[in-house]
Amino acid sequence: MRLLAIILLTLLLLPTTPAAAATNLAVAATPSASYTSPWENVNAINDGVDPPRSNDTANPRWGTWPETGTHWAELTWPTAQTLTSAEVYFFDDGGGVRLPASWKLQRWSGGTYIDIPGTYPTAADTYNRVTFPEISTVRLRVVLQSGAASVGLLEIKAYGESGTPAPWNPPAHLVTPLNEVWQHVESTYPNLYGFRNYGWDQVMANGGSINYCVRWDSNATVTAAQRDRIHATLARQFKKWTDLMIGQEGWPYTDVPVKVVGWAVRDRNQLQWTDDSVDIYVGDIRENAPQCAPACGRFFNQNGTYPNCPGGAARHYDMSLWLTAGMGGGAGGDWGQRLGSEYYLANLDADNMHILLHEIGHSFGLDDFYDWTPSGVCCFLMKAGSASSITEFDAWMFRDWWRHLKSRYGL
Structure with missing residues (x-):
């Protein structure tokens, strides 16, 4: 019994390994989109610049005007990334580009895109965060359904506790x-x-x-x-x-x-x-x-x-x-x-x-x-x-x- 007590005490005193902090893995991805207005830039969606507001006129942005309907913006990594949450910041200029009627995330399974379950808020002037059970994928797609006008994004963040650090890859x-x-x-x-x-x-x-x-x-x-x-x-x-x-x-x-x-x-x-x-x-x-x-x-x-x-x-x-x-x-x-x-x-x-x-x-x-x-x-x-x-x-x-x-x- 004395030996067992010593073993138990030793186990209790062993240092624990802290959980890894979530990292924004989006900055290491290559962006693409279903359509981009000629004067906008799809590279804006993961350039690491936090927008001041949805009607951001100072920084690059991605938008689909005058196209409406269903559009997507996507992040692609060279190797699989483990993700647990994502955030999107919507582009809304009060005119031709407005908040989407709805949106969702999809992951690439190797042969098709699969919807990621979660609660999807739609708000201006802030990041809209979605958490989900851990997934592993090389592609994360944001699918937007237009409402009153065309749609757009200012930034996507994709968080995980592992993954390849972003290489030196400026635009x-x-x-x-x-x-x-x-x-x-x-x-x-x-x-x-x-x-x-x-x-x-x-x-x-x-x-x-x-x-x-x-x-x-x-x-x-x-x-x-x-x-x-x-x-x-x-x-x-x-x-x-x-x-x-x-x-x-x-x-x-x-x-x-x-x-x-x-x-x-x-x-x-x-x-x-x-x-x-x-x-x-x-x-x-x-x-x-x-x-x-x-x-x-x-x-x-x-x-x-x-x-x-x-x-x-x-x-x-x-x-x-x-x-x-x-x-x-x-x-x-x-x-x-x-x-x-x-x-x-x-x-x-x-x-x-x-x-x-x-x-x-x-x-x-x-x-x-x-x-x-x-x-x-x-x-x-x-x-x-x-x-x-x-x-x-x-x-x-x-x-x-x-x-x-x-x-x-x-x-």
């Missing part, structure tokens, strides 16, 4: 401009591969998260509600970038949480809360602005240790969100992002805070395009003033950075 029309950009980066920044404080380095050092400290460079007061909304907005905008990496080139995370661990101010009375949810730094003025404790900042401690940080390594910050009264435009780098405090507060509910998105791009290494434009592209977020949200080209430039740097993490 053909972006291959040349992407190569031009990387050649420009390598020739312009000689310490490119030696520098170790890009946003990539920070996320990887933390095991898949990022910490911020807010530099409140303003004489205005801040309520606890405003503090929390400033945090939520930052997290939402940061997520727009990191979500682009899911399933790409061995990227190991499906979510990158953003935590605000501190605030820096000139006067403690500006912060109208008494809880201790964040560290507060008062009166340390650098660059004529309040500074979070350097001992806690990765910019000042790039070896990743924080022996003199009052809160310890758990309270360190990787970047600063520097909000400056009266500032127009923005700045960004490995230290964080700087933009106008009034602009930030006025856009707390905006789907795309384009200045912040642009500056976060710089923190991950993406360049400016003030004096040149890559071949075949015109308007994208990192070319300041030409786009207000992350475009297909921005997304692939972002992924290209990871492709070139991931070896430093043994991936």
Whole structure:
């Protein structure tokens, strides 16, 4: 009995293997469709760009106008993928392309298409999610039945717990401009591969998260509600970038949480809360602005240790969100992002805070395009003033950075 008890205790103490996180496998597939309007693009359905709304006029989309009736869009993989759920984002411009009357998913069984059972919601301005018992297939088809007009899609996501990571396979029309950009980066920044404080380095050092400290460079007061909304907005905008990496080139995370661990101010009375949810730094003025404790900042401690940080390594910050009264435009780098405090507060509910998105791009290494434009592209977020949200080209430039740097993490 004693031996049996020891065996049982040992089994109970053995570590369990966590379930694998679901990965969007759609980005590794080749898209096709029954029909595509000449001015639309079927590659839009799995380009990894999250649409801001169903009537998205900024990013590529797939539509069937003027054709109506039953139409389909399909993802095809070179090898079988194990899937457990899918999401679709409908294209609806309020005119010739509207929400479908109904839709369904089908899998290819090797000889025919088989309907996938599930509940199929039909809503605008959001992803419509369907879960189903685990399936294995090389093709996933979205079948749409038109209602008031033609039909279309902005994005398809197909989730599974296994599958081949997406290969480097940008759309053909972006291959040349992407190569031009990387050649420009390598020739312009000689310490490119030696520098170790890009946003990539920070996320990887933390095991898949990022910490911020807010530099409140303003004489205005801040309520606890405003503090929390400033945090939520930052997290939402940061997520727009990191979500682009899911399933790409061995990227190991499906979510990158953003935590605000501190605030820096000139006067403690500006912060109208008494809880201790964040560290507060008062009166340390650098660059004529309040500074979070350097001992806690990765910019000042790039070896990743924080022996003199009052809160310890758990309270360190990787970047600063520097909000400056009266500032127009923005700045960004490995230290964080700087933009106008009034602009930030006025856009707390905006789907795309384009200045912040642009500056976060710089923190991950993406360049400016003030004096040149890559071949075949015109308007994208990192070319300041030409786009207000992350475009297909921005997304692939972002992924290209990871492709070139991931070896430093043994991936």
